[in-house]
Amino acid sequence: MTAPHHPPVADLADRLARARMAARAAEVDALLITPGPDLRYLTGYDAIPLERLTCLVLPAAADPVIVVPGLEKAAAVASPIGGLGLEILSWGETEDPYALVASLLPTHAVAGLDNHMWAEKVLRLRAAMPAAEQVLAGTVLRELRIRKAPDEVEALRRAGAAIDRVHARVPGWLRAGRTERQVGKDIAEAIIAEGHVRVDFVIVGSGPNGASPHHELSDRVIEQGDPVVVDIGGTMPDGYCSDETRTYSVGKPPAEFVDYYTVLQAAQAAACEHVRPGVTAESVDSAARDIIAAAGYGEYFVHRTGHGIGLETHEEPYIVTGNTELLEPGMAFSVEPGIYLPGRHGARIEDILVCGETDGERVNLRPRDLVIV
Ligand code: ZN
Ligand code: ZN
Numbered sequence: 427m428t429a430p431h432h433p434p435v436a437d438l439a440d441r442l443a444r445a446r447m448a449a450r451a452a453e454v455d456a457l458l459i460t461p462g463p464d465l466r467y468l469t470g471y472d473a474i475p476l477e478r479l480t481c482l483v484l485p486a487a488a489d490p491v492i493v494v495p496g497l498e499k500a501a502a503v504a505s506p507i508g509g510l511g512l513e514i515l516s517w518g519e520t521e522d523p524y525a526l527v528a529s530l531l532p533t534h535a536v537a538g539l540d541n542h543m544w545a546e547k548v549l550r551l552r553a554a555m556p557a558a559e560q561v562l563a564g565t566v567l568r569e570l571r572i573r574k575a576p577d578e579v580e581a582l583r584r585a586g587a588a589i590d591r592v593h594a595r596v597p598g599w600l601r602a603g604r605t606e607r608q609v610g611k612d613i614a615e616a617i618i619a620e621g622h623v624r625v626d627f628v629i630v631g632s633g634p635n636g637a638s639p640h641h642e643l644s645d646r647v648i649e650q651g652d653p654v655v656v657d658i659g660g661t662m663p664d665g666y667c668s669d670e671t672r673t674y675s676v677g678k679p680p681a682e683f684v685d686y687y688t689v690l691q692a693a694q695a696a697a698c699e700h701v702r703p704g705v706t707a708e709s710v711d712s713a714a715r716d717i718i719a720a721a722g723y724g725e726y727f728v729h730r731t732g733h734g735i736g737l738e739t740h741e742e743p744y745i746v747t748g749n750t751e752l753l754e755p756g757m758a759f760s761v762e763p764g765i766y767l768p769g770r771h772g773a774r775i776e777d778i779l780v781c782g783e784t785d786g787e788r789v790n791l792r793p794r795d796l797v798i799v
Pocket of ligand 2: 669733760762776
């Protein structure tokens, strides 16, 4: 069974309509969206980011238009944009697409630019519309993207199951005498083989490298007794991302490691159990952090507990002290506390959760007990 790569056109039309309403409410005259997750979210068009300008112009009070380079027009028509019936304005190689965008907006427009727009495009739009005010479209679109619709939750479940299948195979590749890079290559191939279209990251942190949360791969040879942090993720054909960490041990780990792994496992479970509508994002962080601190490892938990996930691996909401936003059904994020002893070893356990009506649903289901291979 193959999952659809795009939401139904009716859903996309609804997203465009809601984005326009949100823009109007925020007193933004138009959203200007270049290729990236916002464009894909709103139109289903997974456009290639190029130096040539592709830009969805979504006015708060008029019909949307997409400006595309002439040579990209066929690709745009073939995407859900064609089915949406969006007006497509293509520009020739010697025309100025920025002037074309400017001609669609009032002189003193408040223009919401997508958060990932390239700086060169931001500055050229500013030059083409000197009297316009540029603001971030993200402040408008976050209200839509932060709460996942049921089909998006289903997409995250598929991504979670795919990365679970990769983790299920990891013990077969981890053994003393192999390098992190060799293991990483096996994992990267499996990320694709298990249904992703892109490998986003492969972290294999063995022994002391496990104490560096974003260590990726090195030529370090894995030794007997090494704990190994394996944090991996990719993008599925529908654009939704996976992200899951498990910590393994090659042979019998040091006793000290076993002690704090037990603490970490309790902390991760407590934070997951804390998830429900109406609690703050920061309280999920505290649920994990308090347990780790009480066991004396507080100074070794050096990052926030989690990040939102969807069409991007890192998006809102962030599960971090200071984020008092209340969780709501449909919010999806990681719960990934870690304990890192510099120069020695480290551990992290990470699941993606979706906040439901009464509690959090994990989309990653691999066992969280330490796996000794
Ligand atoms: Zn991760
Ligand atoms: Zn993560």
